[in-house]
Amino acid sequence: MAIIGQLILAYLAVLGFGLIINIPHQALNVAGWIGTITWGAYLIVQAFDGGVVLGSLIGSIGIGVLSSIAARDKKMPAIIFNIPSLVSFVPGSQAYQMVRNFALGQYRQAVSFMLQVIMITGAIALGFLLAELLNRLIAFGRLQWRRHQIKQS
Amino acid sequence: MTTDELIIATCLKAGKIMVENGSEISRVDDTMMRIAQNAGVISANTYVTITGVMMSIQGRNATQIAAITQRTIDLEKVAQVNQLSREFAAQKIDLPTLQRRLNSLDQASRSFPLWLQLVGAALVSGPLMIMFRQETINTWPTVVIGTLGFLVYYLLNRYLKIKFLSELAAALFIGFGAEWALQIGWGTNVNDIIIGSLMPLVPGVPLTNAVRDTLAGNFISGPARGVEALLSAAALGFGIAVVITLA
Incomplete structure (x- = not known):
């Protein structure tokens, strides 16, 4: 039950961020679904004690690949799908704790939270890079498949 | 305006709208080159940064710069420029129409109130x-x-x-x-x-x-x-x- 609740919340949050940055209304639903699916993947990683960093990496790979597929399908730029879907992966809680501990002078905790923020952000960036690699592979595979089809006919 | 100048002006307008509204640079580059190619220019050079867009045609006497002073976030406009570029590539609209549509897109307000x-x-x-x-x-x-x-x-x-x-x-x-x-x-x-x-x-x-x-x-x-x-x-x-x- 809690998991279904989380997935609904993820959908709503992505929809909300889509409204703020004004993505085309035809794209809102698809972006919401990408956010929901990738948040589900994140929750699965959490269920196996994979940690926040690995979860964010898997999530951002999913976002990169699914956005590219949605972009090709809907004929819209990929950023329209991947920026809103990413909103649930932003390390907002850790970033806030970092600022709070710095302001209160508790530098040891502050640095620990800062490292978490850097690691999560790095994982998301690496995830995008890996997703780009997968996208190129998918495009290459499609091209080869089409060539194969043409040769046979 | 000569054809070269019109092509560059149109590409710059498209690039400017995209950068101003939060597109990534490689997409802006790609769209400008596509518009230029579909308008019949093969050897165009574009230089896109987030504070300005430049474009020239190799070997011709035409270069223009568009400065970008303010940036907002409105991905709908990025998608619209993309759509217009596709329509131009499919030869549904011609170059002056493309420029006119880009200008009216630039004036348009956000779709979500x-x-x-x-x-x-x-x-x-x-x-x-x-x-x-x-x-x-x-x-x-x-x-x-x-x-x-x-x-x-x-x-x-x-x-x-x-x-x-x-x-x-x-x-x-x-x-x-x-x-x-x-x-x-x-x-x-x-x-x-x-x-x-x-x-x-x-x-x-x-x-x-x-x-x-x-x-x-x-x-x-x-x-x-x-x-x-x-x-x-x-x-x-x-x-x-x-x-x-x-x-």
């Missing part, structure tokens, strides 16, 4: 607070303060046009609002309310584009956007830090 954006802010702040903190007691204070915080940011940004100052003011408002909610017994945890309420203001577009631009090899725009995102984050963090120190 303010109240819908406020609904968006409410949807971002409440659900994300529950997802991050796994509790529901503070949902309503978070939704209300998050929405009002976004409204403060929106109004200040519209009339003052200084993004970082608006973010700072919104962060101060959110911080004091959360403290106030705690004092009248509406919320139970200041941290959770602040975390949720700040989420609509997170610089998601500059951050994502910074990563994408840097990975694509645009070493001028990528780090510049990183600085933009960092300044936004610093403005938000500083506003919150002031509240925490005072409270």
